[in-house]
Amino acid sequence: MGAGVNDSLACGPLDGMAIRTVSPALGAALLFGASTPLAKLLGLDVAPQLLAGLLYLGSGVGLAILMLARALLHRGQPESAVALNIPAKEIPWLAGAIVSGGVLGPVFLMSGLASTDAAAASLLLNVEGVLTAVIAWLVFKENADSQIVLGMATIVAGGVLLSLQPGTMSLSAGALLVVAACLCWAIDNNLTRKVSANDALLVACLKGLFAGVTNTGLALALGATMPAGSPLLATLVVGFAGYGLSLALFVVALRGLGTARTGAYFSVAPLFGVLISLALWPAAPGWTFWMATGLMAVGVWLHVRERHEHHHTHQPLEHAHRHTHDEHHRHAHDVAWDGHEPHAHPHRHAMLTHRHAHFPDVHHRHEH
Template identity: 65%
Template sequence: MPSRRSAAFTALFAAALFGATTPLAKALLGSLSPFLLAGLFYVGSGVGLGVVILARRLAPRAAVQQRERHRFPLRDLPWLAGAIAAGGVAGPALLMLGLNTTPAATGSLLLNLEGVFTALIAWLVFRENVDVQVFLGMVAIVAGGVALSWQPGAAGLPPGALLLAGACACWAIDNNLTRKVSAHDATFIACLKGLVAGPVNVALAFAVGASWPHGTHAWSVALAMLTGFAGYGVSLVLFVVALRNLGSARTGAYFSVAPLFGVTLSWLLWPELPTLQFWIAAALMALGVWLHVRERHEHPHTHEALDHTHRHRHDAHHQHEHDFAWDGEEPHTHPHHHAPVTHAHAHFPDIHHRHTH
């Protein structure tokens, strides 16, 4: 089981990669429509991760236990299908419809709702544990996002506001449903999301009048797919790993700092002095991350019997025998059984600690 700090770093790295796509997208919008660009980001994610999976399977050491990680159980397909439908199809569609009638400043503020909705669904529907410190950390991070995107004079809610809120709700549902399957191979999950969401979003782009770039603008397709591979693909793989180790609410909170990374990269590409607004947002987000990292949740708890497959080491939660020849290499992946056990130690809502309180 990774340490709290390494799990938090995974989520923050995912946020950094995703946040970096915003200024890069700005540079590409001169040759691609927003709808087509979003679709190409997803396509680049799915295709790029597909190549990674293929290379991994063809590697000389791709033994039986290595291939096991790609065997996605049928019982979990509804969770993954729901996540793809909500986050990869409905979410982007509502976003694009909402942005048509919503000022950019108001839209930026409303998109902070994703982290809030993710936490609320995790806490109220899936009963993920929360204490005062984690709640205050979430509030600080969301406040930082509001401070970063706030623009005076952008008062009132336009008609598209409900559509943007709906998009955030879809992504929050996606985050919580993906958490249900996060024990499985993160690369496979992210690849499938990209391969489904990509064509759907490209089709939506052409449906509203987008055209394929030609001539000197053709190179932008490859750049968009490459950006999508890193900002949507690799980022999503890390996000799924963070969900596995931290749960939905905490991962969503860390991921909410993505705009801070985007603004920072934007100023590096187009030099500009940081404003007071930026430093206030950075301080609030740093406070929120600090509150989350220093959280200590410890009490006696019982692990029910569990069978699943994921990458693991033989730590306190993985004391099992192997029914195959094992060369002693760790971490490794194979189906394994957890016997019931009751003990007490510091933990957070990872895939082994999803108990009620």
């Protein structure tokens, strides 16, 4: 997992780069965590799969509208063409992520919920973060050291404690289906990382539309009834924020942090959900809440204090994404450039060897 390859793993302060890089992951967790109490606030009495489908559909439609508004605002600019283009070689990765996380994951979850109580399912959903990290470390060779592994374990332990209730430690066929859903989402997270250099809104929009149409269609085919106008609109809005904007931020975080670290930060989403629930329905939290909060805070602290630094070589690379002309983007422009940054256009990275602190971001997916 790359332990021992660091020339330096210092316990430095949380600097501006770390704050900018971590913020999208925590923002994604906040929005997704808020979606559960907000969906509960709507009081919809619909089949779980239909609710999931509508939330996904709201994310896809909302992001499509947002992308249309952006295109009209930046009409004629080179970035508009870049934003709507996904390289052909990356389409299989995106398709795999959509099928795994947008179709198979919800189907396994809804099938498992049919024979598993909500408390047990909530506990088992913590497996997603673990499986995401394990796949990232073992299959995609993302680097990790003992501090990152410990931070991940601490955050997951907090999530387990937050959802743990008496009598939830049974392993039934339904529980195995919930774990299968977590595996699908873990695969989804790792495959999405492969396309994270592309426009985050486009990636999240495609995933939302495909998952929304599929799950809504399956639910209606199985006899579910579509809610009325106002509740339907409210559900779509919650889906836009809690699934759409959250997923777009998640893609941005994958670009800057890598899969395992993004998954770890995203694992604090249940804590945000509980906090918002307490604000909506005030109650005195028990000792498990405070212990879970402490564990998750320690886990996040272990991650943000990371300093991974060593000599490394960047292989030649061609791609397109929003960037500034930092040490990794010292290139000329084939077309007239007005000096505006950040901007997006296809560009080529020459081979470069240097040393600096870095995350396993889109430019640092090297082996150790």
